[in-house]
Amino acid sequence: xxxxxxxxxxxxxxxxxxxxxxxxxxxxxxxxxxxxxxxxxxxxxxxxxxxxxxxxxxxxxxxxxxxxxxxxxxxxxxxxxxxxxxxxxxxxxxxxxxxxxxxxxxxxxxxxxxxxxxxxxxxxxxxxxxxxxxxxxxxxxxxxxxxxxxxxxxxxxxxxxxxxxxxxxxxxxxxxxxxxxxxxxxxxxxxxxxx
Amino acid sequence: xxxxxxxxxxxxxxxxxxxxxxxxxxxxxxxxxxxxxxxxxxxxxxxxxxxxxxxxxxxxxxxxxxxxxxxxxxxxxxxxxxxxxxxxxxxxxxxxxxxxxxxxxxxxxxxxxxxxxxxxxxxxxxxxxxxxxxxxxxxxxxxxxxxxxxxxxxxxxxxxxxxxxxxxxxxxxxxxxxxxxxxxxxxxxxxxxxxxxxxxxxxxxxxxxxxxxxxxxxxxxxxxxxxxxxxxxxxxxxxxxxxxxxxxxxxxxxxxxxxxxxxxxxxxxxxxxxxxxxxxxxxxxxxxxxxxxxxxxxxxxxxxxxxxxxxxxxxxxxxxxxxxxxxxxxxxxxxxxxxxxxxxxxxxxxxxxxxxxxxxxxxxxxxxxxxxxxxxxxxxxxxxxxxxxxxxxxxxxxxxxxxxxxxxxxxxxxxxxxxxxxxxxxxxxxx
Numbered sequence: 321x322x323x324x325x326x327x328x329x330x331x332x333x334x335x336x337x338x339x340x341x342x343x344x345x346x347x348x349x350x351x352x353x354x355x356x357x358x359x360x361x362x363x364x365x366x367x368x369x370x371x372x373x374x375x376x377x378x379x380x381x382x383x384x385x386x387x388x389x390x391x392x393x394x395x396x397x398x399x400x401x402x403x404x405x406x407x408x409x410x411x412x413x414x415x416x417x418x419x420x421x422x423x424x425x426x427x428x429x430x431x432x433x434x435x436x437x438x439x440x441x442x443x444x445x446x447x448x449x450x451x452x453x454x455x456x457x458x459x460x461x462x463x464x465x466x467x468x469x470x471x472x473x474x475x476x477x478x479x480x481x482x483x484x485x486x487x488x489x490x491x492x493x494x495x496x497x498x499x500x501x502x503x504x505x506x507x508x509x510x511x512x513x514x515x
Numbered sequence: 516x517x518x519x520x521x522x523x524x525x526x527x528x529x530x531x532x533x534x535x536x537x538x539x540x541x542x543x544x545x546x547x548x549x550x551x552x553x554x555x556x557x558x559x560x561x562x563x564x565x566x567x568x569x570x571x572x573x574x575x576x577x578x579x580x581x582x583x584x585x586x587x588x589x590x591x592x593x594x595x596x597x598x599x600x601x602x603x604x605x606x607x608x609x610x611x612x613x614x615x616x617x618x619x620x621x622x623x624x625x626x627x628x629x630x631x632x633x634x635x636x637x638x639x640x641x642x643x644x645x646x647x648x649x650x651x652x653x654x655x656x657x658x659x660x661x662x663x664x665x666x667x668x669x670x671x672x673x674x675x676x677x678x679x680x681x682x683x684x685x686x687x688x689x690x691x692x693x694x695x696x697x698x699x700x701x702x703x704x705x706x707x708x709x710x711x712x713x714x715x716x717x718x719x720x721x722x723x724x725x726x727x728x729x730x731x732x733x734x735x736x737x738x739x740x741x742x743x744x745x746x747x748x749x750x751x752x753x754x755x756x757x758x759x760x761x762x763x764x765x766x767x768x769x770x771x772x773x774x775x776x777x778x779x780x781x782x783x784x785x786x787x788x789x790x791x792x793x794x795x796x797x798x799x800x801x802x803x804x805x806x807x808x809x810x811x812x813x814x815x816x817x818x819x820x821x822x823x824x825x826x827x828x829x830x831x832x833x834x835x836x837x838x839x840x841x842x843x844x845x846x847x848x849x850x851x852x853x854x855x856x857x858x859x860x861x862x863x864x865x866x867x868x869x870x871x872x873x874x875x876x877x878x879x880x881x882x883x884x885x886x887x888x889x890x891x892x893x894x895x896x897x898x899x900x901x902x903x904x905x906x907x908x909x910x911x912x913x914x915x916x917x918x919x920x921x922x923x924x925x926x927x928x929x930x931x932x933x934x935x936x937x938x939x940x941x942x943x944x945x946x
Contacts, residue, residue, distance in 0.1 A: 381713040383583040384683050388711035390615050391684040391867075402589070402616035413593045421589070423615065 326432065327352040329371035331359060333380055337447045341375060344439045358382075363389055373433060374400070374423040375440050378416070390423060399426040403433050411438065418444040463501035470504035473511045545776060546575040550587045551600035553580055553810045554714065555733040555820055556630045556761045558800060559842055560600055563787035565803050571786070572779040580808065583713065584683045585615070591764060592618035598780070600626065601764035604858045606881035608685040609764075611859070611868055621770060622762035623777060623886035624784050625850045627791075627842040629752065630760055630820075631691055632736040634745040635728035636721055637828075639665070639677060655753035655914055659699025662748075666706050680712035680720060680729035690861040691754050692730035697933035698754075698915040704865070704935060721745050732760070733820040733840070734812045740826050741816060747827045750836050755913045757905060759854040762882075770886065781890035784848070791842035797821050846897045850882040853902040856921040864928045866935030875924065 328350055332338035338355045345353045354369055356362065359382040366374075366389065376386065390400040403422040404412055411434070415421060418441045424433050467489065474485040489507070493500040549564075551557040563569045564576035581587050584602060588609070591599045601622070609620040635643075639662070643649045646668055647661030669676065681689040693703040703709055712720050714731045718739040721729065728745070729735075739745035751758055763784065770777050790796055801821060805814035819825075823839030826832070841847045859878035862868045884901045905919040906912055913919070919927055928934060 378586055378589070379582060381582040381716070383585045384713060385711040387583075387585045387615055388684050400615065404616055409593065413595070416589050416593045416595060 325352050326350060326372045326428075326436075327369060328354070328436065329365065329369060329374045330355045330376075331357075331362065331374065331380070331386075332377040333357055334377065334447075337377070337444065340443050340447060341440055344443050345436070348435065348439060350436075359385055362386070370398075372425050372428055373403075373436055375436065376421055376423065377419060377444075378421050379419050386423070400424065401426065403430070403437060405430050405434065408434075411441075415441050418448075420444045463499075463504075466501055466508060467504040470507040473507055477511075477515075545573055546577055547597040547776070547780065548577045548579060548595070549598045549600070550579050550581050550590055550596040552582075552584065552587065552714070554600075554630070554761075555804060555810060555817065555840065556626055557600045557809070558791050558804065558840075559626050559784055559788045559848075560763070561803060561809050562791055562800065563783045566787070566790065566799075568787040568790070569780075569783045572783040574776070574779055574783060578808075584686070588614070588618070588620075589616055591620060591766065592616060594766075597769060598763055598765045601762050602683060602686045602688075603759035603762050603854070604685040604687065604690065604862070605683075606762065606764050607855050607858045607862070607878050608867075610877045610881040611862070611874060612877075613862070613867060614685060619767050620764045621767045621881055621883050621886075622764050622850050622855075623770065623883040623890075624763040624781055625759055625848050625854075626761040626763065626784075627788065627840065627847045628757065628760055628845075629750075629838065629840045630733040631688060631730060631751040631758075632733075632747050632825075633692060633695055633728065633730045633749040634717075634721070634736045634739050634747050635662070636724075636726075636745055637743075639727050640746040640748070640828075653748070655695060655749035656698060658748040659695050659701065661699075662696075663699040663701050663706075666701060670706075676707050677727035678708045678710055678725070680710055680717055680726045680731070682714055682731055683711060684867070685862075687751075687758060687760055688730040688732070690858065690865075691751060691758065693865060694754050694861070695730075695749050695914070697931065700933060702933055718742060718744060734810065734816050737816050737820050737825065738812060740828060743828075747825060747834075749914075750825075750839065752836055752839065753914055755906065755911075756838075757854075757911050759851075759858070762850060770883075774889075777886055778890040781887060785843075785891055785895070788843035788848050792844055849887060849896055850884055851901050852879040852882045852884060853900075853905060853919075853921050855879050855882040856902060856924065857905060857919050860919065860924050860928055863924070864931060864934045866937065870925050870928065 328345060330338055330341050330353065332341065335357050338357060342353055342355050356365060376383065400423050403424045415437055420440045422433060422437045470489060471482060471485040474480050474488060475482060480488065489500055489503055493503045496503065549560060551560055560578065564578050569576045584605065587599045587601060588605060590596045606620040606622045608614050609617050642665045643658065643661040647664040649657060649661040653661060679692065681692055683689065696703045696707065701707065710726065712726060712729060714735050717729045717731050717735045720726045721739055722742065722744040736747050740747055791800060797818065801814050801818040804810045804817050805812060810817065821840055823836040825834045825836060827834050855878050856875065859875065863870045868874060888896050902921045907918050917930060
């Protein structure tokens with residue numbers, strides 16, 4: 321295989337993550353990049369596109385369908401196999417852990433594939449981190465909301481000031497060794513039952 | 516499910532919060548991470564984890580549910596799993612270097628027999644009755660012959676061949692579906708289109724008309740027939756009762772480095788398999804399997820699947836298959852090397868591999884009866900050779916009456932009227 325541009329197919333059900341990968345490939349100078357979000361009809365796409373590298377999210381249950389497909393391509397003379405660099409198991413383990421794999425046509429040099437997979441792994445990991453942070457931020461917001469509601473309830477039925485209501489929630493949480501949001505939730509639930 | 520907590524020593528899912536791995540007489544971690552696919556035939560592994568059998572042997576099983584067999588294979592290869600629930604042909608394919616990421620795997624324990632069936636769409640089945648002359652409840656052979664008649668008419672009318680789903684290129688389902696089709700004179704590579712569909716999606720794919728039939732494990736055939744979208748036309752028992760189904764796979768170098776752990780695991784799985792076979796435990800087993808952490812299907816369906824009570828169509832016609840699931844009896848856990856060779860014969864029959872002496876050795880080495888024997892003793896193993904004649908006894912026939920002689924695999928493969936062109940040994944030179 322000469323040093324021509326690689327044709328790369330990205331298969332990822334998650335459209336946002338796929339576009340992040342696509343952008344990474346463009347940044348690395350790859351121009352022939354195709355992105356699809358579902359594997360329906362992928363056989364035809366592979367047939368017409370003839371990709372050198374396929375980057376796939378492995379949390380997709382349809383991955384076994386791809387395996388079947390690659391088994392068939394073997395018989396039509398264009399073998400596709402998973403990219404596994406046996407001399408660098410750590411990076412392959414990192415890829416599987418991140419949830420991404422690359423399949424390549426037979427004969428492609430590993431030096432050309434490795435940067436692609438490494439980029440995909442780091443972007444997959446960055447994406448999971450972002451998702452985690454987003455989820456954390458959401459739950460922090462929910463916690464703040466419930467504390468506000470509990471404060472309001474305490475102010476109303478016990479005639480406390482806002483500072484006193486907050487102090488009471490915090491003190492109770494410390495005494496009970498619980499999170500303030502949990503105590504606040506109990507207050508809100510109890511108020512719902514009693515009022 | 517309320518009674519579950521506290522029974523098990525096992526920990527399902529992510530493996531977070533596990534104690535630091537302890538040493539077992541100098542061996543590696545005694546917490547074993549085990550990958551599995553949500554199917555009823557993962558029962559022995561689940562029960563070993565949930566009902567204290569692993570714990571009794573000083574092991575903790577950390578069960579991790581996965582979404583595809585390719586993932587299971589790769590996570591085992593890349594050391595994210597210590598052991599895995601695998602399709603019986605997967606270690607054979609691995610030892611033969613087949614598939615997109617072959618990495619050596621061995622099977623020292625079989626997870627039992629049974630569980631597969633073939634379901635066709637109501638539309639296709641109706642044509643088998645109308646055009647194929649099928650009357651009443653046909654047996655598996657009558658069903659495939661009727662399908663063959665329908666397919667001939669479809670061809671002559673210029674209709675597209677039906678699309679049928681299996682689960683993985685190296686699966687019992689692939690070889691059993693092909694066996695059933697070919698027994699009726701249908702060429703699975705020419706007369707129909709075989710595709711891969713993930714098991715949990717089979718029933719939806721059938722309902723949507725994306726496929727016209729499938730061969731998968733339990734409970735998905737019953738799920739489809741209960742929904743009224745398909746008709747069960749054959750069970751594994753009809754095709755070959757002894758056919759190996761799922762196994763416990765592991766890396767050979769891991770097994771070598773952890774011989775005591777392997778033995779303890781086999782002892783735990785053996786006890787769990789006995790427990791699964793006891794009819795008194797079937798309700799508890801159904802409850803555990805129905806949980807979202809495991810199979811995640813209605814408990815009522817799982818209970819009936821385990822007892823082999825089949826609703827074969829939407830009208831509620833029933834068929835009870837004796838021993839639809841055998842988890843232990845009749846040496847069901849013994850990994851016979853001869854079975855690995857039968858799988859090899861089917862791989863050759865369908866052109867996935869050519870028969871060579873080296874290939875035969877590699878295929879047979881995927882199953883490790885020696886490790887099973889070492890753990891459980893000679894009393895636990897069947898009398899006779901690990902590699903023997905299959906399908907010759909009255910209660911263990913192949914549906915087409917062929918007899919497998921592992922010492923004459925080439926002749927066996929060549930004896931099938933329907934097989935891939937160039938299969939068997941005629942083109943030996945390649946390997």
